[in-house]
């Protein structure tokens with residue numbers, strides 16, 4: 088319970104959307120590919136992934152590498168081996184079914200109409216091939232014929248298989264109470280043990296029965312006989328009662344397979360598995376074994392009064408200790424973390440700005456552990472200009488027999504820019520130290536100015552160097 092609370096604390100609404108959205112995408116993929124071999128391969132890959140995670144958790148390095156390799160190869164195999172199946176699924180679905188369509192409930196096949204139609208075809212010796220698919224799709228096995236959206240009726244069956252009709256060759260496919268396709272080409276069986284009177288029509292029926300769970304009815308043109316093919320069985324039908332019985336059995340399976348309750352249960356379980364899977368993946372990334380990192384992040388100031396300038400801050404960057412799952416922490420960069428301090432309430436002078444949690448923007452899944460320092464001192468002031476005299480900062484001592492007679496500075500004043508408060512107390516700018524010890528004659532020395540405090544600046548374009556022209560003379564010898 089405690090672990091659950093730990094896991095869910097700090098869960099943002101974006102995280103919930105993240106989990107739900109990806110679960111829905113996974114669920115839609117399931118709905119799109121269910122009943123095909125692709126979904127079985129994807130499930131196998133999912134199992135491998137769980138194994139791989141377990142191996143990583145247990146520290147089985149080579150095993151986890153090996154499984155990773157198998158997963159990569161399996162993903163490639165799916166695309167290559169099942170490319171036709173994938174293409175066929177994508178082609179046969181419309182836009183709606185990709186995103187929100189719920190699979191339609193199978194409408195019950197009207198068995199009596201088929202029985203009547205088939206026996207009428209047999210009586211008239213009209214060859215016919217009728218397919219009643221069950222749960223597995225047959226799109227990938229047959230060569231699709233001509234789409235035919237027509238309500239199933241005895242007359243419709245007779246007219247489709249009438250010799251004069253252009254679509255009488257091939258098979259008619261019935262789904263629910265609709266004939267959905269005619270002139271479909273079925274795969275021929277390669278069996279060698281078939282009776283000699285089984286020509287290509289029968290072979291095609293056997294071929295489809297072998298490769299799917301569909302039931303196929305054949306009306307022989309030559310013999311006027313009805314045969315039903317299902318799985319590996321060929322059932323010779325002697326009368327319409329027998330045919331009704333076989334069809335009802337198949338229709339019962341179809342209803343059970345596509346019954347609303349069963350379908351709702353299957354989709355409900357699939358939805359729960361998708362949600363659980365994505366939640367597991369999300370938590371393993373976002374809340375996996377916790378790791379720590381310390382980042383030095385530069386501070387950005389915002390909402391400053393435009394009449395004030397920042398003349399100094401106690402630090403320009405802040406050290407943040409962050410925690411999160413190992414994989415997230417490993418990939419984090421300092422430019423993904425931002426610290427924005429609000430100076431809207433700051434006034435001229437020294438301001439203490441606390442570094443609040445809200446002013447730190449972190450990537451999703453990363454938590455803040457520690458901030459150092461927790462407060463910044465920011466000195467704001469109105470910038471002003473001031474012209475100040477320059478003083479040479481002599482150091483050391485001239486030789487005893489020499490006197491510094493004159494020193495001229497070029498220029499002898501300088502324009503500086505700084506905060507108004509600070510400049511109030513500054514009356515002179517000093518040069519860097521000029522040693523007297525080595526001076527023996529007059530001359531010129533080029534020196535730089537010392538700008539103290541560091542927020543003090545020279546006016547734009549001014550050079551931080553001046554010339555000091557000095558003269559020395561010999562001290563008159565003491566009169567004896």
Ligand SMILES: Nc1ncnc2c1ncn2[C@@H]1O[C@H](COP(=O)(O)OP(=O)(O)OP(=O)(O)O)[C@@H](O)[C@H]1O
Pocket residue numbers: 214215216255256257258271272273274275284285286287288289290291306307308309310
């Ligand atoms: N692969 C196929 N898929 C769908 N229909 C096929 C296929 N091959 C043949 N047919 C259908 O079977 C007809 C040919 O039947 P054929 O006489 O060769 O078979 P049969 O098994 O002897 O049947 P019948 O007893 O009716 O003569 C074709 O005109 C066509 O309508």
